[in-house]
Amino acid sequence: MSENIIEIQHLEKNFGSHKVLSDIDFSVKKGDVTTIIGVSGSGKSTLLRCINVLETPSGGKILFHGNDIDEKGFSVTDYRAKVGMVFQNFNLFSNMSVLQNCVVGQVKVLGKKKAEAEETAKYFLEKVGMLPYINAKPKQLSGGQKQRVAIARALAMEPEVLLFDEPTSALDPQMVGEVLAVMRQLAAEGLTMIVVTHEMAFARDVSSHVVFMKDGVIWEEGTPEDIFVNPKKDETKDFLARFIN
């Protein structure tokens, strides 16, 4: 059995007195594709944001290769460079071209030479089909194109794990496919991913592990077959019934 890259233990998050996550436990191994499903407001984004330390957890632990990320001396910025994130709203740097978006992190954070960083950026931009657009600014791209660039930007950091927070939810329906195709390819190539999504077909076909969340807790989890074919809890069945039709 291979080592856990990320291990989450009893994670809790409160916003004031509002309990958003409680007692979240799960772990991710190299090559795992974990999808997190659940209605909106169930805490999926908050969970991902805690994993990437965009939110500070209120309790519990997150271990990265066995090291507590809250420990003194643990570098959050180094950690974030290894745990990438793709956002629902892309968050591309609007003052930079497509190429610069994919280069800046490599140069400033990883300390790579510009030429090398550009090669890497182009490699990943080609992978997501955005190489012809390297000189474009984000505002000149469609949503699907932006998201593919955002994926390339995250990949260019060569992270160990990539987190996706509803990467297709802000897209027009005709653009969802192009982004999902890229994600399917990445999964097939063995990239470790944690994906929050409402795309049930993607979750069913691509995941190694599915987590169903409700009201800030993991209600049910298992293989895609466990969740989509033989769900045990009524809540899971209700949720799926609403999404599958």
Next chain:
Amino acid sequence: MADFIEGIIKVWNGYGPSFLNGALNTLIVSFIGTVAGCIIGFGVGVVQTIPVDKKDPLWKRVILTAVNLILKGYVELFRGTPMIVQSVFIYYGARMVFDYQIDVWPAALLIVSINTGAYMAETVRGGILSIDPGQTEGAKAIGMNHVQTMMNVIIPQAFRNIIPQIGNNFIINIKDTSVLSVISFADLFFTHKSAVGALYLYFESATITMAIYLVMTVTASFLLRLLEKKLDGDDNYDLATTDTLAYTSGMLSYHQKEKTLEDFK
């Protein structure tokens, strides 16, 4: 009317070069003051937007709070008092308190710079806070620290957004530096006062002064609009060649572009 035109000619013949020299000094002090004010404003605005984390050590939070208090005091003081009073305060105050007679030029530059800096600080702070938090999150998510995020992502965008306000400050400075005549800074208005003192042609001299101020402000705002247009850039971009084989040999520039309809217009 003939008298009036005659008067104008008389003033101009006597003081034309002085008016132009005064106008030049006005432009120089306004320009340098605006640039220096911008630098001060960015410094203050950036410090004021340093996030404090609950996990930061106590000393860091204490220092930051103290510095922010001082900066807030600076901003309030120089926005809340007239520049003419600030001028005499600094020019004569320096002599009384520090026993040091500051020269007119350094005094003028200092006054305009710190006055503009106070206004720019608020503008910059607003500019930074108005950038979509998603930009910061995007930067954090690839491992950038606060300084890297500010330098590479937030400040360039904030700067672009506040260029109109920087321009406005420059235009305001062209007009408001007229108060510097109170410390005998030889700007355009000071020239007017000298001309009037010698020739007693108030209306004529004022007309010339008004006209020169107007030419300067109108020209400045025209140039600014040009600059803004240029910075907005065109909405087109060159598609890099789609021949992916071309990328394998470490090629880095993509200047060759396919001919498009645009090229034939």
